[in-house]
Amino acid sequence: MDSQHRKKYWKENLKYLTILIFIWFVVSFGFGILFVDELNTIRMGGFKLGFWFAQQGSIYVFVILIFVYVRLMNKLDKKYKLDE
Amino acid sequence: MDIQTWTFLIVGLTFALYIGIAIWSRAKSTKDFYVAGGGVSPLANGLATGADWMSAASFLGMAGIIAFSGYDGSVYLMGWTGGYVLLALLLAPYLRKFGKFTVPDFIGDRYYSNVARTVAVVAALFVSFTYVAGQMRGVGVVFSRFLDVEVNTGVYIGMAVVLFYAFLGGMKGITYTQVAQYCVLIFAFMVPAIFISLMATGNPIPQIGFGSAGQDGVYLLDKLDGLMTDLGFTAYTDGTKSTMDVFFITAALMMGTAGLPHVIIRFFTVPKVRDARKSAGYALLFIAILYTTAPAIAVFARTNLMETVQDTPYEEIPAWFTKWESTGLIAWTDKNGDGKIQYLPGSAIDGGQPQFVESRGSSGQRMISNASTSPNELYVDRDITVLANPEIANLPNWVIALVAAGGLAAALSTAAGLLLVISTSISHDLIKKQIAPDISDKKELWIARFSAMLAVIVAGYFGIHPPGFVASVVALAFGLAASSFFPAIVMGIFSKRMNREGAISGMVAGLAITCYYIARFKLGWIGNPETATEANWWWGISPEGFGTVGMLVNFLIAILVSRFTPAPPDNVQEIVENIRIPSGAGEAIEH
Numbered sequence: 233m234d235s236q237h238r239k240k241y242w243k244e245n246l247k248y249l250t251i252l253i254f255i256w257f258v259v260s261f262g263f264g265i266l267f268v269d270e271l272n273t274i275r276m277g278g279f280k281l282g283f284w285f286a287q288q289g290s291i292y293v294f295v296i297l298i299f300v301y302v303r304l305m306n307k308l309d310k311k312y313k314l315d316e
Numbered sequence: 317m318d319i320q321t322w323t324f325l326i327v328g329l330t331f332a333l334y335i336g337i338a339i340w341s342r343a344k345s346t347k348d349f350y351v352a353g354g355g356v357s358p359l360a361n362g363l364a365t366g367a368d369w370m371s372a373a374s375f376l377g378m379a380g381i382i383a384f385s386g387y388d389g390s391v392y393l394m395g396w397t398g399g400y401v402l403l404a405l406l407l408a409p410y411l412r413k414f415g416k417f418t419v420p421d422f423i424g425d426r427y428y429s430n431v432a433r434t435v436a437v438v439a440a441l442f443v444s445f446t447y448v449a450g451q452m453r454g455v456g457v458v459f460s461r462f463l464d465v466e467v468n469t470g471v472y473i474g475m476a477v478v479l480f481y482a483f484l485g486g487m488k489g490i491t492y493t494q495v496a497q498y499c500v501l502i503f504a505f506m507v508p509a510i511f512i513s514l515m516a517t518g519n520p521i522p523q524i525g526f527g528s529a530g531q532d533g534v535y536l537l538d539k540l541d542g543l544m545t546d547l548g549f550t551a552y553t554d555g556t557k558s559t560m561d562v563f564f565i566t567a568a569l570m571m572g573t574a575g576l577p578h579v580i581i582r583f584f585t586v587p588k589v590r591d592a593r594k595s596a597g598y599a600l601l602f603i604a605i606l607y608t609t610a611p612a613i614a615v616f617a618r619t620n621l622m623e624t625v626q627d628t629p630y631e632e633i634p635a636w637f638t639k640w641e642s643t644g645l646i647a648w649t650d651k652n653g654d655g656k657i658q659y660l661p662g663s664a665i666d667g668g669q670p671q672f673v674e675s676r677g678s679s680g681q682r683m684i685s686n687a688s689t690s691p692n693e694l695y696v697d698r699d700i701t702v703l704a705n706p707e708i709a710n711l712p713n714w715v716i717a718l719v720a721a722g723g724l725a726a727a728l729s730t731a732a733g734l735l736l737v738i739s740t741s742i743s744h745d746l747i748k749k750q751i752a753p754d755i756s757d758k759k760e761l762w763i764a765r766f767s768a769m770l771a772v773i774v775a776g777y778f779g780i781h782p783p784g785f786v787a788s789v790v791a792l793a794f795g796l797a798a799s800s801f802f803p804a805i806v807m808g809i810f811s812k813r814m815n816r817e818g819a820i821s822g823m824v825a826g827l828a829i830t831c832y833y834i835a836r837f838k839l840g841w842i843g844n845p846e847t848a849t850e851a852n853w854w855w856g857i858s859p860e861g862f863g864t865v866g867m868l869v870n871f872l873i874a875i876l877v878s879r880f881t882p883a884p885p886d887n888v889q890e891i892v893e894n895i896r897i898p899s900g901a902g903e904a905i906e907h
Binding site for chain 2: 235242249253256260261264268272276279280283284287290291292295297301302309314316
C-alpha cells in the first residue's frame with residue numbers, strides 16, 4: 233500500500249474527527265456551560281433548554297456522535313480497502 | 317418475606333452467579349489474563365465497560381450529588397460521559413491497533429524509553445490505588461447498610477469475592493462477571509426509578525418524566541425551583557459554581573476518563589479495530605441509561621424531600637424518615653423548639669457526620685451533639701436519594717433487596733477492573749518488561765495471579781484504613797490521568813514528531829503541577845493550610861478542575877521540548893504510521 237493512499241485516508245479521518253469533536257464541544261461546553269443562561273430563556277416543555285443540554289441533551293448527542301463515527305469510519309475503511 | 321431474607325437471597329444468588337462465571341472463564345494464558353484472549357464481542361465489552369465504569373459512587377451517590385447541587389451536578393454528568401467520545405475518536409481504535417496489553421506498553425514503545433514506561437507505571441499505580449481504595453470502602457459500606465454487618469466485615473467479604481474471580485480468570489473472568497453485574501445493576505437502578513417517575517408524573521420514562529407536570533399541572537422543575545428559592549436556596553436549575561470552574565471541572569473529568577488505564581485496557585479485549593470503535597459506542601449507551609436517569613431521580617427525590625419535611629411536625633413524618641434516621645443518614649435538631657422540621661440553606665451540623673447521643677428529644681427524635689448554629693435543622697446524607705427510593709414509592713421488599721445487589725455489583729465490578737490494572741502493571745510492565753524479560757508465559761501468568769492477590773490485600777487494607785487522600789479521589793485520579801496519560805497518548809498517535817524527551821518532560825511537568833495544586837489546596841499538605849481557600853485558587857479553578865491546567869501544561873512543555881530535541885527514530889515513526897490504519901490488527905498482538 234503506498235504512502236499517498238494512507239495519507240489521503242488519514243486526512244479524511246482527521247476531517248471527520250474535527251467536525252465530530254466540534255459538535256462534542258458545542259453541545260457540552262457551549263450549550264451546557266458557556267451559553268447556559270442564554271439558552272435557559274428558551275423552554276422545551278418543563279425544561280429550560282440550557283439545563284436540559286447540561287443534564288440530558290449533551291449525553292444523547294455524545295452517544296449519537298460515537299455511532300455516527302463508527303458508521304463513517306466503516307465506510308471510509310471500505311473505500312480505502314483498509315477494512316479487515 | 318422480610319427485607320433481610322430477600323436481601324440475603326438475592327445477594328447470595330448474584331454472588332453464586334459471579335463465582336460460577338469465574339470458574340467457567342478461567343484464564344489459560346497471559347493473553348487470557350491481561351486482555352481476555354482478545355476475543356470479547358463489542359457488545360459484551362460495552363456491557364463490561366459500563367459495569368467497570370459505574371462504581372458504588374455512580375450507583376448510590378450520583379443522583380444524590382445532583383439532588384443536592386442542582387445544575388452544578390452537571391459537571392459529573394457531562395464529564396463522566398463526554399470522555400467516551402474522546403476515547404472512541406482519539407484513543408481506543410489506535411491503541412487497539414497497537415495491540416499490546418497495557419497503557420505503559422504503549423508509552424514505553426512509542427517513546428522508545430523505559431524511563432517513559434516507568435513514569436507511566438507509577439502514574440497508573442497511583443491513579444488505580446487511589447480509586448480502588450474508595451471502591452473497597454464502598455463495598456463495605458453497601459454491605460453494612462443492607463446486611464447489618466460491620467463495614468470492615470463487608471470489606472473482607474468483598475475482597476474474598478473479587479480475589480476469587482480475579483485470581484482465576486484475570487481479565488477474562490472479570491469481563492464476563494462484569495457483563496452479569498451490569499445487568500444486575502441497571503435493573504436494580506431502573507425499577508425504582510420507573511415507579512417513582514410514574515408516581516410523580518404519570519410518565520414511566522424518568523428522562524421525560526422530570527420535564528413534565530405533576531398532578532397539580534405545574535412543571536416539576538418550576539415547582540422545585542420555586543420551593544427552593546422561597547426558602548433561600550439557589551434555584552435548582554441555576555448553579556452556584558462559577559462558569560470558569562464548571563468548564564474546567566467538566567474538561568478535567570472528560571480528559572481524565574479518557575486517560576484512566578482501567579477504562580483504556582477494556583478496548584484491548586476486542587478482536588478488531590472496528591470492534592473497538594463500536595464497543596465504545598455500546599459502552600457509552602449503557603452508561604447513558606443510568607446517567608440520564610440519575611438527574612431525573614434527583615429531581616423527584618429533592619422535590620419529595622422538600623414537600624414532605626418542610627414545616628411537618630416530627631410526629632407526622634413518614635416511616636422512611638425515621639427508618640433512615642435510625643441508621644444515622646438523617647438527623648434532625650429542633651433548633652427553634654416548634655416540633656416541626658425546618659429545612660433551610662446551610663449545614664445543619666458542624667463537621668461532616670452527625671454525632672448521635674443516646675438520649676431522645678421531646679418529639680422522639682435522635683439527639684446529636686454537633687448541631688450547628690445555622691437555622692437549618694435537617695441533615696440528610698445524599699446517598700439516601702437512591703437508598704430510600706423504593707420505600708418512598710412503596711415498592712415491595714424484593715426491590716429493596718435488588719437495590720442492595722445492584723450497589724454491590726457496581727462496587728465489585730469497578731474494584732475488579734482496577735485490581736487488574738494494578739496486577740498487570742506489576743507482572744507485565746515491571747517484571748516481564750524490565751526485570752526478567754526471559755520468563756515463560758506460564759510463569760508470567762502465575763506472577764500475574766499473585767500480583768492480583770497482593771493488589772487485593774493492599775486495596776483491602778486501604779479500604780479498612782482509608783488514607784486521607786482517598787476522599788479526594790475525584791481530584792486525584794481524574795486530575796492525574798488527565799495531566800499525564802491523555803496528552804501523552806494523543807500526541808503519540810496524532811504527532812509523528814513527538815519524541816521521547818518531549819513526552820517525558822510533558823508528563824512529569826503535568827503530573828508535578830497537578831500534584832502540587834491538589835496537595836496545596838485540597839489536602840493542605842503544602843504551604844499554610846489557612847491560605848488554602850477558594851479566594852487563593854489560581855484563576856478561580858478548584859482542585860477538581862485543575863487536571864485541565866495540568867493537561868495544557870503537559871501539551872505545551874512536550875511540544876516545546878520536542879522542537880529542540882531530535883525526531884524519533886524511523887522505526888518508531890513507522891509504528892505511528894501503522895497504528896493509524898485499521899487493517900492487520902490481528903497479527904499485531906503476538907509480538
